[in-house]
Amino acid sequence: MDNFFMNKALDQALEAYKLKEVPIGAVIVKDGKIVGRGYNRKEISFDTTNHAEIMAIKEASKNLKSWRLNDCTMYVTVEPCPMCAGAIVNSRIKELVIGTMDSKGGACGSLYNIVEDYNLNHIVEVRRGIMKQECSNIMKNFFKKLREGDKL
């Protein structure tokens, strides 16, 4: 089941890749159904808040007509940054499934661990490394092509 939904998150990452955006994707699942989808579109939208996770949270909140996403699981291809980790806590998402970690700026166990901090008002259950290789490969491929000056 985890692989099925992480593949859906990877589909979202691919949408970002096609737009020459850093290929990160996310889906939010409730009762076995996808209620929110998102992919990074920071550059094309001129808006740094448009990370995959924020887009998915916005869509899920709209669909469920609630900012509380208590019974939801987010699948995201790359470890969330502080902004997105904070949004995940704020939205009370129950479970977070991460593909590959971001040792430099990740805020779910790498640089910070905002999602499992008992000082905050919500603790998220986290699983890491689901389809790690696939989630990592799409990022590596993107940055390799970017360095090579390819048109992606």
Next chain:
Amino acid sequence: MDNFFMNKALDQALEAYKLKEVPIGAVIVKDGKIVGRGYNRKEISFDTTNHAEIMAIKEASKNLKSWRLNDCTMYVTVEPCPMCAGAIVNSRIKELVIGTMDSKGGACGSLYNIVEDYNLNHIVEVRRGIMKQECSNIMKNFFKKLREGDKL
């Protein structure tokens, strides 16, 4: 000048108060002009990402047609949470002026200090305690009335 713009952020907080939202407001200033405004509207919009700071960043990015807010100063009535502190770093805001601190969940010097972390790719210049009393009073008043069951 700081007091002038913090008063504008307080005007935004008052808009939130009127809607029975936690009264936090923010403005973003570039070259002496306000380019983005925001107030917390989490409850009415069913969207936990709609904090004052995120709204202001979105508006400023839209107005300036760039996600990079390098030469901008944000004035915010209350210390930003992890989500908003992360968004401030992501948007490369130059200066952050904070009214009152949030010792429980603030991420700009209290629980975390995301905006002044040399491990991240941007450091924000922070000033704290500008119109602290006014920014604190509107929050205290709000929660007092909430506890009393008033209609605000």
